[in-house]
Amino acid sequence: MVFSKWIYTENKTIVIHLHEHPMILHKILTLRHKHRLQSMKSQSSKMNVSNIFCLFGIILICLSTSLLSAQELQIDFPASLRVGFEKGDATKIASSFQESLSFELPQQTGIYSKFQAEELLADFFKKNPADTFIVQRNGKTGSAENVFTIGELVSGQLHFRVYMVRSIINNQYLIHSLSITKI
Secondary structure: OOOEEEEEOOOOEEEEEHHHOHHHHHHHHHHHHHHHHHHHHHHHHHHHHHHHHHHHHHHHHHHHHHHHHHHHHHOOOOHHHHHHHHHOOHHHHHOOEEEEEEEEEOOEEEEEEHHHHHHHHHHHHHHOOOOEEEEEEEEEOOOOOEEEEEEEEEEOOEEEEEEEEEEEEOOEEEEEEEEEEEO
């Protein structure tokens, strides 16, 4: 069996019978091994750079998520509203209504005055007495003046999603949108 190697140089092709030249065979194998090592090192450094960018991306995502969570935690849900929902007290909740608001209940949706919305809410609580109310999420909306709250109201076997948006008016957050929907 004859081992031969085609070696390509600038403009010439040389055929070497490697079994006749063991030293050349050794050099070729050594150069080939070095070339593989260099190629692996360059791939490794490329992978290291891409791994660094990937790690940097993950860190940025984690930081932005924690900053959003911290931003949400800075917005306190007023104790008076919490108590109002826990006890089913429409008057206490309505004290935080704007003069008119977007209001949604399972059977009614519309824009109502503060007084009308309070009456509708009182009627809702008569039919669905509150057992528990849990604030699930609190935070800022896209606007700097608005905050949102998502909660769950339980009345017997029924569960309701409570979603409200409050706007700052005269240095206090007032509800301008309230939605109570059956889950």
